[in-house]
Amino acid sequence: MPTTPTNLIDFLVNQANGVKARLDKCKIIPQDSEQSIPIIDFTNWEDIQVQDSIFSAATKWGFFQIVNHGIPINAVDDLKASVHKFFELPVEEKKSLKENSPPDVVRLATSFSPHAESVLEWKDHLHLVYTSEEKIHAYWPPVCKDQALEYMKYAEAFIRKLLKVLLKKLNVKELGREREHALMDTMSLGFVYYPACPAPELVSGVSPHSDITSITVLLQDDIGGLYVRGKDSDGWINVPPVNGALVVNIGDVLQIMSNECYKSIEHRVVANRNKTRISMPIFVNPAPDAIIGPLSKTLKNGDEPLYKQVVYSDYFNHFFSKAHDGKKTIEFAKI
Ligand code: OGA
């Protein structure tokens, strides 16, 4: 599909594709076992078979769901309830929060890059940066602070285990301080709110994009609407809500660091005509000053690096300077 609202007119009018081609390109692939993203049980995460299935999912799909990840169900349920509570606060209260929050701790926003978009995305979102206890206690909103903190405590433990597995498969034995800087220095918990939308075919919940994270770990409610780009095809595959599961996707940073062994797959969200949907992604990001490039250990057997070394903050600023545009961001780092 034309990947950004900004180039929608170009796609429809100047390139003479027309609205019919736009609809054809949004087609959703009927679900079958060949075309479903894997669901992996994380209980015995140190077992070779489990690690192999994670590796295979990260290389073939770039997207997978994890069950038995160690986050208790009541922490998950409490988090979801607090997300609804937050967005149902009076507008004045949210306005005041937006005006009085330091952006390195709390950010409340609508759409993705409103200044760069010709059509806004149908979502409001709150970002809670998982920073020092002091800042968290001073600025995270009281309606959701305890629930978000409790959830993040468990989620962080899961994320460390998962990154350990993904790195081990790239022949990196230890996470170590330097790798931590380049992979998981900054984590933020997003609360994304997609209100029921009277004309879901006219707007995107989230337009097609790949994440600029190392990994993203997302909890979705039971409404559905997340789609990933099908393998070898133009269509879109549903990521069905699975009760209690986390949806994990590889971001651009790990695609670059693994020299494309792991894939950062395009995805999008379709708004729902009748129901409000919420999702809670954790964006796991490098430090702003971290240098990102293919790891030397991934360049065995004389493989040429496909990416140059880039400063993560440059990559980040490039991503947010434009509307969502499919997989185009990663060209910024291509050799
Ligand atoms: C994102 C995203 C998906 C969802 O925020 O990057 O892709 O289901 N969200 O909300």
Ligand code: NI
């Ligand atoms: Ni995303």
